[in-house]
Amino acid sequence: MTATRAAPATTRTRTRTDDPALLEVDGLTVRFRLRDAVVQAVTDLHLTVHPGELLAVVGESGCGKSVLAHALLGLLPGNATVTGRARLRPPGGDVVDLVGCGERHLARTVRGRAVGLVPQSPATALTPVRTGRHLLVETLRAHGHTRRDAPVAADRVAVDVGLLPDDLDRYPHELSGGMAQRLATALALAPDPPLLLADEPTTGLDRPLVDHTLDLLRRRCDSGAAVLLITHDLAAARRVADTVAVMYASRIVEHRPTEALFAAPAHPYTAGLLDALPDRAFRPVPGHPPMLTDLPAGCAFAPRCGRATDGCATLPAAATVGDSGRLSCHHPLPAGAVA
Numbered sequence: 339m340t341a342t343r344a345a346p347a348t349t350r351t352r353t354r355t356d357d358p359a360l361l362e363v364d365g366l367t368v369r370f371r372l373r374d375a376v377v378q379a380v381t382d383l384h385l386t387v388h389p390g391e392l393l394a395v396v397g398e399s400g401c402g403k404s405v406l407a408h409a410l411l412g413l414l415p416g417n418a419t420v421t422g423r424a425r426l427r428p429p430g431g432d433v434v435d436l437v438g439c440g441e442r443h444l445a446r447t448v449r450g451r452a453v454g455l456v457p458q459s460p461a462t463a464l465t466p467v468r469t470g471r472h473l474l475v476e477t478l479r480a481h482g483h484t485r486r487d488a489p490v491a492a493d494r495v496a497v498d499v500g501l502l503p504d505d506l507d508r509y510p511h512e513l514s515g516g517m518a519q520r521l522a523t524a525l526a527l528a529p530d531p532p533l534l535l536a537d538e539p540t541t542g543l544d545r546p547l548v549d550h551t552l553d554l555l556r557r558r559c560d561s562g563a564a565v566l567l568i569t570h571d572l573a574a575a576r577r578v579a580d581t582v583a584v585m586y587a588s589r590i591v592e593h594r595p596t597e598a599l600f601a602a603p604a605h606p607y608t609a610g611l612l613d614a615l616p617d618r619a620f621r622p623v624p625g626h627p628p629m630l631t632d633l634p635a636g637c638a639f640a641p642r643c644g645r646a647t648d649g650c651a652t653l654p655a656a657a658t659v660g661d662s663g664r665l666s667c668h669h670p671l672p673a674g675a676v677a
C-alpha cells in the first residue's frame with residue numbers, strides 16, 4: 339500500500355516519548371444504564387499520548403470510540419458512569435484527572451482550552467443562529483485574541499482548514515456537510531489546544547480535503563501538540579499516525595507504532611481489519627461484533643476468530659509486543675506473519 343504511505347518517515351520521529359505524557363488513561367471504563375440492561379461502552383482502557391504524538395483510534399462502528407472521547411471531556415449523558423483515571427498534564431499547567439476533577443474544572447480549563455474536540459456530527463453541534471465567522475471570532479476572543487486581531491485570525495484559521503474566508507459568512511444550515519466539518523475543525527483548532535480529539539474529522543470531505551485535513555493534524559503534532567484521531571479510515575491512520583490503537587467491543591486489543599502494526603498485525607482482529615482493505619485481500623471480517631449489553635467474560639472477538647480455542651473464554655491479559663506495543667490476545671499472530 340505504498341500509494342497511501344505519503345507521510346515521510348521523518349515526520350514520525352518527533353514524538354517526544356522522553357517527555358512526560360500529556361495524557362495518561364488508566365483503567366477508563368464507561369457504562370450506560372438502560373432500563374433493563376447495561377451498555378459496556380468502554381472497558382478498562384489504558385492509553386498514553388505524548389506531546390507531538392498522533393494516535394489513531396480505529397475499530398468498527400459502535401466499539402466505543404466516540405464514548406471514549408466524550409468521557410475524557412465530561413460530555414456523557416446522565417445515564418453514564420465513568421470510572422478509572424485520565425491524567426492530563428497540560429504544558430505549564432497542573433496535572434488534572436479528567437474523570438475526577440468535576441464539571442466546573444472541565445468547563446473552565448479543559449474543554450476547548452487544554453483539550454479541543456472535533457465532534458463526529460458537527461452539523462448538529464454548531465449553533466444554528468450564528469454565522470461561522472461569529473462563532474469563530476467569539477471562540478478566538480474567548481481565548482485571548484483582541485477585537486482587532488480576531489477577525490484576521492478567523493480568516494487564517496478558515497484557510498488552514500480549507501474554507502474560503504467568505505464561507506464564514508454563512509449560517510450552519512447553509513453549509514454542506516463537508517463545510518460544517520471544516521468549520522467544526524476550525525473552531526476546535528482556534529484556541530490552539532495542546533490536545534485535540536478529532537472524531538472522524540474527514541467525514542463528508544472529498545479526497546484532496548481529506549488529505550489536507552490529515553496533513554493539518556500531522557503538522558500540529560510536528561509542532562508539539564498531540565492529536566487523538568478517531569477514524570474508520572485505516573489508510574488515513576497509516577498516513578499520519580505515530581501509533582494506532584485498535585478497539586474491539588469496548589476494549590483496546592492492540593496498540594502499537596503505526597509501521598509495525600501495518601507490517602505485522604499481532605491481534606487476529608487487527609489482521610482482519612487490514613485484510614478488509616481494498617488494496618489487500620478486500621475480505622471483510624466475518625460475522626458481527628457482539629452487543630455491548632451482552633459481552634462474554636473472555637475475549638469478545640473469539641466467536642469471529644479463526645485462532646480461538648477454549649482458552650479464549652478467559653480474558654487475555656495485556657502483554658507488551660515489540661519495543662512499545664500492547665496486545666491482548668491468547669493466540670497472537672507470529673511477528674512477521676502475513677495478515
Ligand SMILES: Nc1ncnc2c1ncn2[C@@H]1O[C@H](COP(=O)(O)OP(=O)(O)OP(=O)(O)O)[C@@H](O)[C@H]1O
Nearest residue numbers: 370377379398399400401402403404405406415630
Ligand atoms: N447515551 C447512551 N446510552 C446508551 N448507550 C450508548 C449511549 N451513547 C453511546 N452508547 C452506546 O455505546 C456504544 C459505543 O458507541 P460509540 O458512539 O462510542 O461508538 P463508535 O465506536 O464511536 O461508533 P461509530 O464508528 O459508529 O461512530 C454503542 O453501542 C452505543 O450504542
Ligand code: NI
Nearest residue numbers: 403404405458
Ligand atoms: Ni463514533
